[in-house]
Amino acid sequence: MDKVYEAALLLDFYGQLLTKRQFEILDLYLNNDYSLGEIAEHLNISRQGVYDNIKRGRAMLDRMEEKLGLVHKFLQQKNRALEILKDIKSIDISSMSVEDAKILKRVEERIEEIVES
Amino acid sequence: MDKVYEAALLLDFYGQLLTKRQFEILDLYLNNDYSLGEIAEHLNISRQGVYDNIKRGRAMLDRMEEKLGLVHKFLQQKNRALEILKDIKSIDISSMSVEDAKILKRVEERIEEIVES
Incomplete structure (x- = not known):
């Protein structure tokens, strides 16, 4: 780092x-x-x-x-969130219902909040 | 609490x-x-x-x-993760590809890790 x-x-x-x-x-x-x-x-x-x-x-x-070790602990959480974000972004939303696609978008935004906090 | x-x-x-x-x-x-x-x-x-x-x-x-205020900061992250988890669980995976459904399952497990850490 x-x-x-x-x-x-x-x-x-x-x-x-x-x-x-x-x-x-x-x-x-x-x-x-x-x-x-x-x-x-x-x-x-x-x-x-x-x-x-x-x-x-x-x-x-x-x-x-x-x-x-709390900075380390916090960075671990952030890294977990980053990995999750990558997974979420790789999901193909075209086959999902409009409602579910919206939820997934909101999930993505919320995980970004964790990454950036 | x-x-x-x-x-x-x-x-x-x-x-x-x-x-x-x-x-x-x-x-x-x-x-x-x-x-x-x-x-x-x-x-x-x-x-x-x-x-x-x-x-x-x-x-x-x-x-x-x-x-x-680091306990407060950490609990905020956990609460965010809990909200995300609720959203994820509400998504209907039956219309998704097998691959995407697997990814979403993995995402769910990883968010649970954040909640429980």
Whole structure:
């Protein structure tokens, strides 16, 4: 998996356990693509301070995932939903009743919601 | 939702953040249906000690869910899967090809996996 995407997921899941400052900095870094220098300037702190917060914050997020594994659990559900979606899309709806075809379309949309959530 | 089921879910999600003793006691209490007296006897500690551990452990689990809301997030996915399952089961497979009917059966089983996970 993409390293930044993975870290952003960890922040999304466990970010509320960080200090406000750590969260703020990691959010700028991971979700808004700020460089360390830009974050330092934006928050008016030293580059070293930014670096330390990222390092400690990341360590905390990794520790949480190591203990709880909830990002992994959630990604498993998503992967299951993706597999299901592929199956659903492979079904030929032309022989189904209009009503059943509608239901299957709705099922497809709902599974997409799980995949994208 | 059933209070014991809810607490057992919280323990399943966040239990690794408790002390070993808290986890052990809550596991006996919630998942093995031991009474406080039985736990006290089983672990050779006072009833008050059991009570304190349950109280502190539960407070920690509730605090985690308040901060992270991951049990709620997970239950939302399950509810979505349940709704999808109902739709799938309502589809008339008699007019489908054998191949498509098989796929739909597999889809149903996989969604059941999500519901039961």
